[in-house]
Amino acid sequence: MRKTLMVALAVFGQAAGTLASAKLAFAGDQLTIVSWGGALQASLRKAVFEPFTKASGIKITEGEYSGEIAKVRAMVDSKTVSWDVLDASGTTAWTMCAQGLLETIDWKKLSLDRAKFGDVGKYDCGVPVQVSAVIVAYDKDKLPNGPKSISDLFDTKKFPGKRGLSKGPVPNLEWALVADGVPINDVYKVLRTPEGVDRAFRKLDTIKKDVVWWTAGAQAPQLLADGQVLMTAAYNGRITNAVKESGKHFEIMWDAAAQGWDYWVIPKGSPRLDDAYKFLAFGGSPQPQADLTRYIPYGPSNKDALALVDPAVLADLPNTPERDAIALHADNIFYIENGDDLRQRFTSWLAK
Known part of the structure; x- marks a missing residue:
């Protein structure tokens, strides 16, 4: 001190x-x-x-x-x-x-x-x-061999079951492109094109029926604890606190963690x-x-x-050199320019 x-x-x-x-x-x-x-x-x-x-x-x-x-x-x-x-x-x-x-x-x-x-x-x-970061988390007690990459979030054959995702375009569109083979450093370049946006939504289509959508940070660890989802997007702090305060055996998968x-x-x-x-x-x-x-x-x-x-x-921080190297770094200018349109399209996509 x-x-x-x-x-x-x-x-x-x-x-x-x-x-x-x-x-x-x-x-x-x-x-x-x-x-x-x-x-x-x-x-x-x-x-x-x-x-x-x-x-x-x-x-x-x-x-x-x-x-x-x-x-x-x-x-x-x-x-x-x-x-x-x-x-x-x-x-x-x-x-x-x-x-x-x-x-x-x-x-x-x-x-x-x-x-x-x-x-x-x-x-x-x-x-x-x-x-802080939006990451993918899972319960080691229920899924000992959990996801290793963001592609696993979209692989319903390898990991059958429900996924929890935040009810909005961020970072779902970015993750969809990474899972579809776009290099993480090129994500926003691709998203700046109509074809890239279409590609992201097509990838989201592949798991849409398997998604439980959450709207508040506290919901994600609760969905995991209740067994309503196999894995979920969540704020890293929420998962760490659940482990420390509630004794949960949650694990964080840091690949493509969306830094904010x-x-x-x-x-x-x-x-x-x-x-x-x-x-x-x-x-x-x-x-x-x-x-x-x-x-x-x-x-x-x-x-x-x-x-x-x-x-x-x-061990709990999202920006150690190793984690920063594989993180998704938000492009704030992109969302200033395109956020409204993407949110409207996401809402329309959900309603289909």
Whole structure:
């Protein structure tokens, strides 16, 4: 804990001058930070919010939302911005940035090495927070020799039985193409063509009658536990928690795991811009990101944080080098441009 605090203070000092002067200048200041509630927000509170307040003297008022862009737009348009920092998921963050609802980040003010964030750091309106993944899970007690690749999800002869899938195009269209032989790095290139979209839906046709559709993350592990499905798409954190808290013998198959990144972003017109920058500098630094993994199995975005993660925890993270190499990396621009059309087609396909 002492080491954690010392590293946090050092990073904060780089971003905002000395800790003493920051406390003197900003005593009594506070930020309103909005995230997704639940286990994630509780984990952020322990790993990021409380240590930041201790290091900076800046108090945090928490809020919760469900990613509603309309709420942010209303604040920005009316110049009544009361949310200083948001935890925004990938497509939501990129959409708000494209619509001019977020501050463009000056990375020089953060004293963070942007290169340490890899490709996800090539986003102009925020700092990457953490990555979760949609994976395929199964019960080892009921299926000792489980699926090894995303193709097995579509192989009803080798694995007869029901499959659980999220009720939407993501990542089902991508997985369908991978299972149909498209190299994972070419998935979005193929999906950008009408022929590619047709190909993905044809592959989904092959398992449509064997799918149980879920709409909330908690449903996936429950379907598995109840034996309603042989395997299911699920959020990696839900499966890890089910194993640890309920003693289930669930196993994760990581092939083509669909990674999804969250970003710390600042609504345009935040009245506390300087303090918001201090928080982004802290939240993007290695130690707080590594500390987050102690509470929830989401991977850090800062590559230097991986070396600080407990080795026992690494086994549960979606972005270790080995898993990152076989992951499906979301193309946020693709879904900004094509998401509405694909969602409409998916709804029509389901109704047939």
